[in-house]
Amino acid sequence: MEQANLKLVTQLRHELHAQPELSYEETWTKHHLIHFLKTHTKNIEIMDQGKYFYAVYRAGENRKNIAFRADIDALPIPETIDLPYASQNPGVAHKCGHDGHSASLAGFALEVDQKGAQHNIFFLFQHAEETAQGAIEAVEMISKEKIDEIYGYHNMPGLPLKSVNVIDGTAHFASKGMSIEMEGYPAHASEPENGINPAYAIAKIIEAIPQYTAKEKNEGLVLCTIIQIDVGSENYGISAHEGKLRMTIRAEKEVELERLQKNIESLAARLAEEQGMKVTFTYHDIFPETANHKECSDIVRQVCREKELSLLELPKPYRASEDFGHYLKLAKGSFFFVGMGEDAPTLHTLHYDFRDEIIETVVEVYKGISGTL
Numbered sequence: 001m002e003q004a005n006l007k008l009v010t011q012l013r014h015e016l017h018a019q020p021e022l023s024y025e026e027t028w029t030k031h032h033l034i035h036f037l038k039t040h041t042k043n044i045e046i047m048d049q050g051k052y053f054y055a056v057y058r059a060g061e062n063r064k065n066i067a068f069r070a071d072i073d074a075l076p077i078p079e080t081i082d083l084p085y086a087s088q089n090p091g092v093a094h095k096c097g098h099d100g101h102s103a104s105l106a107g108f109a110l111e112v113d114q115k116g117a118q119h120n121i122f123f124l125f126q127h128a129e130e131t132a133q134g135a136i137e138a139v140e141m142i143s144k145e146k147i148d149e150i151y152g153y154h155n156m157p158g159l160p161l162k163s164v165n166v167i168d169g170t171a172h173f174a175s176k177g178m179s180i181e182m183e184g185y186p187a188h189a190s191e192p193e194n195g196i197n198p199a200y201a202i203a204k205i206i207e208a209i210p211q212y213t214a215k216e217k218n219e220g221l222v223l224c225t226i227i228q229i230d231v232g233s234e235n236y237g238i239s240a241h242e243g244k245l246r247m248t249i250r251a252e253k254e255v256e257l258e259r260l261q262k263n264i265e266s267l268a269a270r271l272a273e274e275q276g277m278k279v280t281f282t283y284h285d286i287f288p289e290t291a292n293h294k295e296c297s298d299i300v301r302q303v304c305r306e307k308e309l310s311l312l313e314l315p316k317p318y319r320a321s322e323d324f325g326h327y328l329k330l331a332k333g334s335f336f337f338v339g340m341g342e343d344a345p346t347l348h349t350l351h352y353d354f355r356d357e358i359i360e361t362v363v364e365v366y367k368g369i370s371g372t373l
Helices: 003-018 027-040 098-115 134-138 140-144 199-213 254-275 294-307 356-370
Strands: 045-048 053-057 065-071 120-126 149-156 164-166 169-172 174-183 222-231 242-251 278-287 290-292 311-313 332-339
Touching (some): 003 098, 027 053, 027 098, 098 149, 134 140, 149 294, 149 356, 164 294, 174 199, 199 242, 199 254, 222 254, 254 278, 294 356, 332 356
Parallel strands (some): 149 332, 164 311
Antiparallel strands (some): 053 120, 164 332, 169 290, 174 278
C-alpha cells in the first residue's frame, strides 16, 4: 500500500473515531466519508442512497462486479481511555472498530483509483450494523448492480496481530431477540385464586429452555440467553397479571434457530391457552447466519499465500451475529477476520480501540481479490 494513502486513511480513522454516531444517526459520518473520497479520488463515482452510500470504480463491460462492505455505526459506550482522537460525543464511541473498517475500505478505494483494477469494484459503506437493520436496507444494491461477489472483514481481538483468518460455511451465528408477553387477569393479593398470574407459565418456559438447547438434540450449538424477566408491579395488594420474558435466541444454523423459536412459541401458546391468558410474540435485532462460500474463502486464502500474509484457519464460527449474512444470500462471498493481537481488549468493552496497523493488511487482501493493477 502506498504510504501516503496509509497516512491519509489513518488520519481519516481518527477523525471518524472522534465523531462517532449511533445506528441511523450516521449523518456526519456518511458525509465525511463521501467528502474524503471526492477529495482524494478522480475515478470513483459516488452513489448516495440516503442512509448509506456506495462508490464505484468501473473497469469496463464484461468484467465481474465485486463489492466490498464496511459498516460505519458506533456503540452507546462511553470513551474512557486517553486518546488524542477520543470521542467528542458523550456516551458514544467506536468500540467495535467500524471506524477502522470504514478507513480500510476508503484506503482500498484510493489504491484502486490510482492503480486501477481488473474488475468493476463497489465500495459499500453501510449504516446500522449494530441493530441488524443496515444490511436489510443496503442489500438492494446487490440486485441493482448485479453484484457477482461480495467480501468484508471484521477486526478480531484474540487473534495474532495482522493474521488473516478464514472459514468455510458459517462464520457467524444467526440470532434474534425474542419477547414473549403474557396477559392474565388481576386479583387482590389476598385472593390470587380469582386472578390469572403469568408468573407460573413464564417459569415453566424458563425451565424448559435447557431441553430445547441440548446439544444431543441439535446439529450445532443452540443458545437461549435470558435478557429480562418482568412480571407484575410493586403494588403488594395486586396479584401479578402481566408478564414479559425477553431472550436472545441463537444458533449456528438458521434452521436450528427456527426450530428453537417454534418450540418456545408452541410451549408458550399451550400454557396461555390452558391458563386462559393472551400471549404475543415480538422479534428484534434479527441477524441471519453468515455463511461463507468456499470458493470465495479460497480466493482470500490464495491472495494471502501470494502476498505472504499470515493465514490461519478459524477453528469454529463466532457466536456473535453479523448482518453481512444478508448479502451472502444473494451473492457469493466471504467474510474474514484480521487479528488485533492475542492480548488486545475485546470488542464492545471500555478499553477497546481499533489498531491502525491492520489497515494495510486489509487493503492488501482487498487489492488481491479485486485484481488491483
